[in-house]
Amino acid sequence: xxxxxxxxxxxxxxxxxxxxxxxxxxxxxxxxxxxxxxxxxxxxxxxxxxxxxxxxxxxxxxxxxxxxxxxxxxxxxxxxxxxxxxxxxxxxxxxxxxxxxxxxxxxxxxxx
Amino acid sequence: xxxxxxxxxxxxxxxxxxxxxxxxxxxxxxxxxxxxxxxxxxxxxxxxxxxxxxxxxxxxxxxxxxxxxxxxxxxxxxxxxxxxxxxxxxxxxxxxxxxxxxxxxxxxxxxxxx
Numbered sequence: 001x002x003x004x005x006x007x008x009x010x011x012x013x014x015x016x017x018x019x020x021x022x023x024x025x026x027x028x029x030x031x032x033x034x035x036x037x038x039x040x041x042x043x044x045x046x047x048x049x050x051x052x053x054x055x056x057x058x059x060x061x062x063x064x065x066x067x068x069x070x071x072x073x074x075x076x077x078x079x080x081x082x083x084x085x086x087x088x089x090x091x092x093x094x095x096x097x098x099x100x101x102x103x104x105x106x107x108x109x110x111x112x
Numbered sequence: 113x114x115x116x117x118x119x120x121x122x123x124x125x126x127x128x129x130x131x132x133x134x135x136x137x138x139x140x141x142x143x144x145x146x147x148x149x150x151x152x153x154x155x156x157x158x159x160x161x162x163x164x165x166x167x168x169x170x171x172x173x174x175x176x177x178x179x180x181x182x183x184x185x186x187x188x189x190x191x192x193x194x195x196x197x198x199x200x201x202x203x204x205x206x207x208x209x210x211x212x213x214x215x216x217x218x219x220x221x222x223x224x225x226x
Contacts, residue, residue, distance in 0.1 A: 043156070043203075090156075092155070098213075099161060103155030
């Protein structure tokens, strides 16, 4: 099992550009999450999904959109990137809501 | 205000000793508390979960205690090894209105010296 995979691993964007981060899990988990991690701020939940076809806002959803068209995939989109979105993004999944989360390796995004 | 605190200073210990990390919280009544390990440049890895009605949980060299009166969890690594060097995060699962919410600490960095 690959667990949770994320693509890409690194990306540099210019302000105003758009991109999509892809997360895939092969554990048949219902719950999936997108976090950002910044120094001194800890992990903050952006959006999450409680099952295929569902999405919900987390703590810091502004500037991001998500989709969960297939159970195994959870996409995070940035429509118009801003320097404040420079961060490390982690995707996670779990079989029970919020508990025992499995994290991907992260995507390091820099917006200039 | 609601908050969760972990030792901000790095913990340095000698190989073979027991490492003890602290997670304190205020104004929460968590249903669960979790501990994760995070290595540089990697995602967190789940280690242990303890429920509000459990006092202690063990897994191999790891032990977690949960004192809901003191609002504190202690995370112990016995017979520590250099490979245990990492940042350890605690996370509280709380009820926030009609939803459950996970609150993350900033983590404590542990260095085990050979």
